[in-house]
Each structure stands twice: as C-alpha cells, then as structure tokens.
Amino acid sequence: MWQALYRELNGKGFTVIAIALESRGATTARPWIEGANPTYPCLIDVDHSIARAYNMINVPQAVWIDENGRIVRPTESAGVTEGFRKMNPTTYEMPKKELDEGAAARRRYLDAIRDWVANGASSKFVLDAAEAKRRTPHFTDDIARAHAMFRLGRYLIERGRRDEGLRTLEAATRLDPDSWSIWRQMADLDTIGKSGGPEFWARVRALGPKHYYAPVDMP
Amino acid sequence: MTTIISGHEVHDVEARPEGGGLWLAPAQFEKVSGFTLKPDGFCRDAACIPIPPRRSAEFQRGDSINLAQFAALTHRPWVGSDAGDVWVLEEPADARNDSLQSLEAPDFELPDLDGKLHRLSDYRGRKVLLASWASW
Numbered sequence: 001m002w003q004a005l006y007r008e009l010n011g012k013g014f015t016v017i018a019i020a021l022e023s024r025g026a027t028t029a030r031p032w033i034e035g036a037n038p039t040y041p042c043l044i045d046v047d048h049s050i051a052r053a054y055n056m057i058n059v060p061q062a063v064w065i066d067e068n069g070r071i072v073r074p075t076e077s078a079g080v081t082e083g084f085r086k087m088n089p090t091t092y093e094m095p096k097k098e099l100d101e102g103a104a105a106r107r108r109y110l111d112a113i114r115d116w117v118a119n120g121a122s123s124k125f126v127l128d129a130a131e132a133k134r135r136t137p138h139f140t141d142d143i144a145r146a147h148a149m150f151r152l153g154r155y156l157i158e159r160g161r162r163d164e165g166l167r168t169l170e171a172a173t174r175l176d177p178d179s180w181s182i183w184r185q186m187a188d189l190d191t192i193g194k195s196g197g198p199e200f201w202a203r204v205r206a207l208g209p210k211h212y213y214a215p216v217d218m219p
Numbered sequence: 220m221t222t223i224i225s226g227h228e229v230h231d232v233e234a235r236p237e238g239g240g241l242w243l244a245p246a247q248f249e250k251v252s253g254f255t256l257k258p259d260g261f262c263r264d265a266a267c268i269p270i271p272p273r274r275s276a277e278f279q280r281g282d283s284i285n286l287a288q289f290a291a292l293t294h295r296p297w298v299g300s301d302a303g304d305v306w307v308l309e310e311p312a313d314a315r316n317d318s319l320q321s322l323e324a325p326d327f328e329l330p331d332l333d334g335k336l337h338r339l340s341d342y343r344g345r346k347v348l349l350a351s352w353a354s355w
Contacts, residue, residue, distance in 0.1 A: 001350075001352060002348070002350060013344070013345050013346060014345060014346045014347075014348070015342055015345050015346070015347055015348070016347075016348045016350060017337070017339070017342065017347055017348070017349050017350070018350050018351075018352055019329065019349065019350070019351050019352070020351075020352055020353060020354070021351055021352075021353045022353055022354060022355075024354075026330070026332050026334075028354055029332070029354060030332055032354050033332055034332075041331055041337050042331060042332065043329035043330060043331055043337055044329065044330055044331070044332065045329050049327060049329070050327060050329075050349070050351060051351070052309075052315075053315075053318075053325040053327060054319070054325065054349070055315070055319065056351055058351075059351045059352050059353045060350055060351055060352050061350070061351050062348055062349060062350040062351070063324065063348075063349045064346070064347075064348060064349075065324040065339070065346070065347040065348075065349055066346055067343065067344050067345060067346060068343070069323060069324050069326075069339070069340065069343055070322050070323060070324065071319075071322045071323070071324050072322075074319065078350050078351075113348060116346065117346060120346075129322060132322055133320050133322065136316075136319045136320060136322075137319075138316060139312040139313075139315045139316050139319075140312055141294065141296075141311075141312050143312065144296050144309055144310070144311060144312040144315060145296040145298065145309075147296070147309060148296035148297070148298045148307045148308075148309035149296075149298050149307075151224055151307045151309070152224070152298050152299070152300065152305065152306075152307045155224060155229075155305060155307075156300060156305065159305075161300070164300060164301055168298075168300075181351075181353070184353070184355045185353070185355060187355070188354075188355035195355035196355070
C-alpha cells in the first residue's frame with residue numbers, strides 16, 4: 001500500500017512501518033505482504049499491542065512520528081474515505097463519485113506526507129502540541145478493559161479454548177463497540193470471511209450518520 | 220497454577236484465586252505488577268500509591284500481597300477466564316492517556332515475517348509513518 005511512497009521518500013529520512021493487526025499471525029499475513037513486496041518494515045502484531053498503545057480502532061490508521069520520536073499527527077484514518085458504504089452489496093461495484101473521492105483523499109494524504117518530509121516541523125500538516133493533544137483519541141476505563149479482554153480472548157483461542165476465547169472477545173466488543181479492529185478480528189477468528197460478511201454490513205448500516213472512518217482534518 | 224499476562228510477559232504462578240483475590244509472594248508480585256509494597260504503599264520508581272487507611276487486610280496477608288485488589292485500587296483492568304486460571308493485568312486508562320498526551324510515541328518491539336524484532340526507537344532520526352493494516 002505504501003511501497004511507491006516509500007521508494008520515493010526513503011532517501012529523505014523517511015520510513016513507513018506497517019503493522020499488521022493479525023491475530024492469526026505471520027502465516028496469514030505472509031501472502032499479503034509478499035504480494036505487495038514491500039522494502040519497508042512490515043511487522044506482525046498478533047496481540048494488537050499497537051492498537052492498545054496508540055488507541056487505534058480500525059485499519060488503515062496511521063500516526064506521524066518525527067525524528068525525535070514525537071507524535072506530530074496522532075492516530076487518524078490513513079487516506080481513506082467511506083465510499084465502500086455505497087458499494088453495491090452483490091456486485092461490489094462502487095459509484096464513480098465515491099471512487100473519485102477515495103482516490104482524491106488518498107492523493108491528498110500522500111501529498112501531505114511529501115510536504116512533511118520536505119518541510120519537517122514547518123509543514124502545515126504538522127500539528128502544534130496543543131492541537132496534537134486535542135486530537136489524540138481518549139482512553140476510557142471501558143476501552144482499557146476491552147483491550148484486556150481482547151488479550152485474554154486471543155490467548156485463550158491460541159491455547160485451544162476457542163469458545164471461551166470468542167465469548168471473551170465478544171465481551172471486548174461490547175465494552176468498546178466503536179473498535180472495528182476488535183470486532184473484525186473477532187469475526188475473522190470465528191470464521192474467515194465473517195469480518196466482511198452480512199454481520200459486518202449490518203453493523204456498518206447501524207452506524208447511520210456516524211463515521212466508519214472519521215474524516216481526516218487537513219488544511 | 221495460574222497464568223498472568225502482564226506487560227509483554229506471561230507469568231505462571233502457583234497461587235490460585237480465592238474469593239476474588241489472588242495472593243502472591245512479594246517477589247512474584249513485583250515481577251507481575253512492576254510495583255513493590257513498602258510502608259508508603261505500592262511503589263514504582265519514586266512514586267507510591269498509599270493503601271487506604273484500615274484496609275491493609277485486603278492487600279496484605281502475612282507476606283502475601285493481593286494482586287486483584289492492587290489492580291482495583293490502581294484502576295488496572297484485571298480480567299480472568301471462566302475457571303480463573305488465566306488473567307490479564309493491563310495498564311490503566313489514565314496511564315495510556317498520559318503517555319499519549321506527552322506526545323512521545325510509545326515504543327514497541329514487534330517481529331517481521333522472518334521473526335526479526337524491530338523497535339520503533341530503532342528508527343529514531345527518521346520520520347516514521349506508523350500505519351496499521353489487516354487481512355480481515
């Protein structure tokens with residue numbers, strides 16, 4: 001997904017680190033990674049520890065981190081739109097308007113990264129500290145507990161205690177219903193394909209006016 | 220035996236939960252929680268969380284320390300399996316919020332496809348786009 005951008009900017013003090021939130025592990029992630037043949041680091045996070053540390057709730061989300069390890073754009077949707085919600089559920093076709101909007105959003109996001117790499121701290125896409133803090137997603141006690149439940153459920157499944165593990169993951173989704181990564185990972189661990197099946201679409205429809213990917217606020 | 224997942228580690232301890240508590244020897248408690256019980260309370264680095272007055276029996280029994288009650292006192296998520304044989308102790312929401320609000324990117328260590336470990340801090344000196352994805 002990021003290879004062309006990485007090739008372009010790698011010599012300019014920039015790297016991508018891609019994290020697969022993948023409880024099925026490297027075996028499942030491997031064909032995807034090898035298919036994209038990336039030269040930037042692609043790491044496997046079976047426990048969704050990055051989601052926990054950075055309060056991520058979906059994929060793809062991204063964080064911009066500067067040369068000193070400082071967050072200059074906290075967790076946000078990474079150049080994606082919600083056009084898929086207009087997808088024809090039988091043909092998987094997307095209306096042209098949504099396709100165009102999606103492509104434009106991606107271009108804008110990649111251009112913003114180019115601007116950051118070229119201009120560093122003076123890039124208009126780098127947030128000042130107050131704004132970066134304001135945009136940082138907030139952990140509640142329920143979200144923290146959901147993450148603990150997620151770890152427990154995943155561990156139980158790994159140890160062969162599938163039913164109990166899935167029940168525990170379900171409890172995690174109830175505590176953090178906004179986390180698509182918890183719900184979709186649970187659905188995937190239940191049955192491959194379920195994460196994009198009828199239950200997924202029912203959940204998306206139930207969002208109503210709420211966002212699946214919150215729009216990225218960029219100048 | 221009881222398994223406790225905490226931080227990046229999985230600990231196996233002899234103790235079994237009893238009546239909502241899990242009583243550990245001091246050394247085990249320290250390993251699992253990262254805290255030491257001192258006269259000032261539960262201490263890590265220079266900071267101590269005092270045990271509320273007249274409640275020490277909930278936390279201390281002879282030498283043993285109640286990990287479950289420590290979790291409740293310090294707002295750490297503490298969740299267990301049906302049989303009580305596997306538990307997860309997590310960082311409290313406040314600690315996660317403080318960490319993110321400092322704008323210092325939380326470090327991590329994760330493997331690539333070959334099992335080679337990478338830390339975020341290995342990439343200090345470069346701008347990093349940290350991006351999540353998934354097959355599901």
